[in-house]
Amino acid sequence: MKRFVTLAVLMALSIYSIAEARVKISGRGAKMNFSPETIPEMYKPSFDLLQAKCVKCHTMERTVIAVQTGRAPITGQPFNKQAVKAYGIKMLRKPNSDMSKKEIRDIVVLLNYLLDENTR
Numbered sequence: 001m002k003r004f005v006t007l008a009v010l011m012a013l014s015i016y017s018i019a020e021a022r023v024k025i026s027g028r029g030a031k032m033n034f035s036p037e038t039i040p041e042m043y044k045p046s047f048d049l050l051q052a053k054c055v056k057c058h059t060m061e062r063t064v065i066a067v068q069t070g071r072a073p074i075t076g077q078p079f080n081k082q083a084v085k086a087y088g089i090k091m092l093r094k095p096n097s098d099m100s101k102k103e104i105r106d107i108v109v110l111l112n113y114l115l116d117e118n119t120r
Ligand code: HEC
Pocket: 050, 053, 054, 055, 056, 057, 058, 062, 063, 066, 071, 072, 073, 074, 075, 076, 077, 087, 088, 090, 091, 094, 095, 096, 097, 098, 104, 107
């Protein structure tokens, strides 16, 4: 019973923290994504790019959680603007990433915007 209560509290907290975040999120788990309404018109093409290119090897959940928490979910490294750039390059260099430098740059600009929105 105690364990169940702890679990319930943890779940409530995680839902609460998602609800509190500035950047709106839709879906959960593998379906998690940034809500389209949080993406300004000028960033839509970059958002399309992000959704097309960054889901080849993992789901959007990884990127969403990194932006939301300010921490990269796998390594636990801080996920700030400097890190976004480094990750962009890291993902670009991965074999079969199928991304150009220009596409990465657009995605980095978008992620920086989302980071700003989330910490405002
Ligand atoms: C070619 C496969 C591939 C593509 C394409 C890819 N990723 Fe990844 N991504 C990985 C792998 C593998 C990891 C696991 C950790 C690592 O190798 O850095 C990862 C990890 C991550 C992490 C967590 C990093 C950490 O240190 O916790 C983030 C955030 C991320 N990716 C975002 C992105 C974004 C944004 C894009 C699109 C620009 C993208 N990924 C495209 C393979 C890919």
